[in-house]
Amino acid sequence: MGIISWIIFGLIAGLIAKLITPGRDPGGFIITILLGIAGALVGGFIATRLGYGGVDGFNIGSFFVAVVGSILLLIAYRFIRRRAE
Numbered sequence: 001m002g003i004i005s006w007i008i009f010g011l012i013a014g015l016i017a018k019l020i021t022p023g024r025d026p027g028g029f030i031i032t033i034l035l036g037i038a039g040a041l042v043g044g045f046i047a048t049r050l051g052y053g054g055v056d057g058f059n060i061g062s063f064f065v066a067v068v069g070s071i072l073l074l075i076a077y078r079f080i081r082r083r084a085e
Helices: 003-020 028-049 060-084
Strands: none
Touching (some): 003 028
C-alpha cells in the first residue's frame, strides 16, 4: 500500500484512536490527527517488517494496524507531554 493510503488511513485511525483513548490531549485535534497519520505509517512499516504479509489495500487488517499504531503513538505522546510539564 502506498504512502497516500497510509495517510488516509491515518486520518481515520487518528480519529478512532482519539475515541478509544479519551482524555485531554495537549495539542488538541490537529495533533491527534497528525499522530494518527504517523501511527498508521509506523504501524504499517512494523507490521510489514514482522512478516504479517503485505499490509496493502483498504482492508480490515490494514485498518487494524493503522488504529493500533495510532493508539500507541497517542499514548506515548501523552506520556511524554506529561513528563515535560
